[in-house]
Amino acid sequence: MLLYYNKSFFWLLVERRGSVFYRWDSILGGLVVAGLGILVQYWLDRALHHGFEPSPVIFHHYGFQALGVGVTFAIVFRTQLAWNRYWEAVTQLHFMYSKWADAFSQFQAFAEVTRKAALEKGDQTKADRIERKQRRLKVNYALLSTVAADRLTQGDNQRMEEVHARGVQTRGSMRIDKEKSGWIPPKMSERKVFNRAKSNDDDHEYVVFQKPSKHQVELLGQSNDAISSVMYWIIWDLADVMKDIDIAPPIQSRMYQELSNGMLGFNNCLKIADVPFPLPFAQLLGLLLVAFSLLIPVYVIVFTRSPVAGPILSFLLFESIWCLNEVAKELENPFGQDTNDITLTDFHLNFVDSLEDVSMPEHNEMLHHPTMGLEDDWGGNSGHSHSQDSDKTLASAPGMSL
Template sequence: MVLAFSRLRSQISLTALLHLNGSVFPFATKVAFPCAAVAFVLKLAQVEEWPKLSEALAHAEMDATVYNAFSTLLGILVVFRTGQAYNRFWDGSTLTHQMRGDWFDAASSIISFTRTSKADRAKLWEFRQIVVRLFSMLHALSLAELEDDDDEDEDRWAYRLRVIDGVGIDITSLKALKKAECKVELVFHWIQSIVVTSIDCGIMSAPSPILTRAYSELASGMVKFHDCLKIARIAVPFPYSQATLMLLVIHWLLTPFMMTLGTQSPAVCCALASAQTLGREGHQLCTLENPFGADANDLDVHDMQHDMNNRLLLLLDPISAIIPTLSGNQVQDHELLLEMERKREMPAFDTMWRNLAGEVEQGGDLKRTRRSSTQLRRGSFVAKKSESQAGKGRRGSAGPGRAQDLRAGRIFIRFFPR
């Protein structure tokens, strides 16, 4: 898989250079080695003055300009095809990630729309469990559908992907799914049918305009799936591939003669011929045109399915049912929040995690027990400011002074809670 090599992508070392899994060098070397051997023999025959070969090379004349022009044309074709393969690879990777995101968004929306439902708890639990299992099956089947068509339907490697408690679905549905030709579309239809049925049963309590969001995300993921099918099923046009391959063969035949006429040593001739052919074949024989399947450079669908299952299981976790509330120590003054942001005094996650760890060790409630010296100085300044504003309020009008006292008091309590 392509992610097997991703750990080496940031390492500029011999480990990455000599990594052969998914490399183009093994096959390119098989093509370049005969070319280098032919060039070595021809140059050796010229140097040693073998009768027949040396005479043939003496009569063989080719302008280097013609060969360079031919090599330039071939290089343009090869680089163009490599660029198209690179674009297809990243388009496939982008679409699969967007597909997973859309379907998770749809699953999250469907489950969140049941929070205010008055239906029976057992029915709600069953509905959420079925939705999560079907979305896991939908994602796994879509990855299997994108796999190459070389194998039979039951022998697809992606059918080994794990789904969330697949045996929890009834036997009749599983048998129907196995016999269906369009498995992805069938599970997609099941999800839509279950959502429609839940509306009549009172399980889905959200208004109809809000429910359309789930349908929109579900359909958007299906569109991304069919865009991936376009990449998986439609190959590079055959005439272009055939023309490029023909030019590569001609280049392979001409390279030994040109290296023989342009060098003085058999070893140098062999090295240059090998480098020429290896570079051309290394670019041409890349396996990036179809990123789906079980090849070494294909996308890691196992990791994708594992990632999707983890996100779907989060929807069933009791922690996802918790709705965040304010702690009581929040900053209520908007101007104070703006000032803290300008001075870069907002707490980061590492600070909050350390505070939580310290509070757990002390066995107390979740309170803000640690304050920076900056906050303490600002608290003292606010306290003095509140006293001066209180004095001005007593000397001036009662209304504005009272409002300023209350505002300053809230800020003071913010930094010195009881």
């Protein structure tokens, strides 16, 4: 996903990265249409030079106008639908990660409060047991985000683009191909050795706290759904540690609810990654676009009768319609590895950073302090004096005694 500065008009016009206008197929199509316009203009000039009216004679532009309105409406409608898919994907992705981050934050708070109470009671065994669960869940949460982001990147729509599949494939054939290829672990790097300065969006490298073991990789390879497997590991750890957490079970159930909400967001993203834009609409629009493009030189040249303005207008008219359709194609599949796709590795890295932030030891040291380190403002002598002043005020008030 590209971020750009849209207040520099000249820079915006010449930017090539992520542009649909400066692609070779768009430029070539526009040049072909402009060349046809030059040929039509030459034919008209030759016909008029020899003293006969060229045929067919176009008495009114209604036909071309009606076709242009229909094609333009269809392309704008497709672009609107594509933008809705793109925005829905971003919305559900934020929803997914926010819910999973909430679930981990709640567990971390519950676990730290319990560990603090266990240490105050001298129960070191219970405190160590909870700490081990915290580390395991932290690692598995990062792994859950990794396999979920990789699954969205490897959606059926993206796989069709990567293999350059010809024709049409059914959902069953795609499933069979996926089962034959098996689960391939994505590229992972541990956070303690990850170099942020040298990383970029093209690496497609996922940051984790600890790479999965050989046994975990084998289990995920045997699983038909790696995301559900890792989610089961997390739920199992939460259920196992529930008996040690000093928080009421109804309150603990909030963690499971947030995990479920995050999975709902993931599945909403998955439907966009796996369900393509309807084939009949795309095919019909493609046929209309080709027909409209072939008629552009004829109508433009006939009505302009200019060897300069005609080809230029033909080129610009084709580019406007063609590139708008290309924009729709870019937005229809937001999960992938193209320049304008949503950068899932960046979303994943932000999520891993949030897990690390919540589990920082400095947070626990501050929270364990009675006044959170704000003695100068709330505690100490100033706080004691403020309390005495309040008592004196209450004592001096009518009808009040201490």
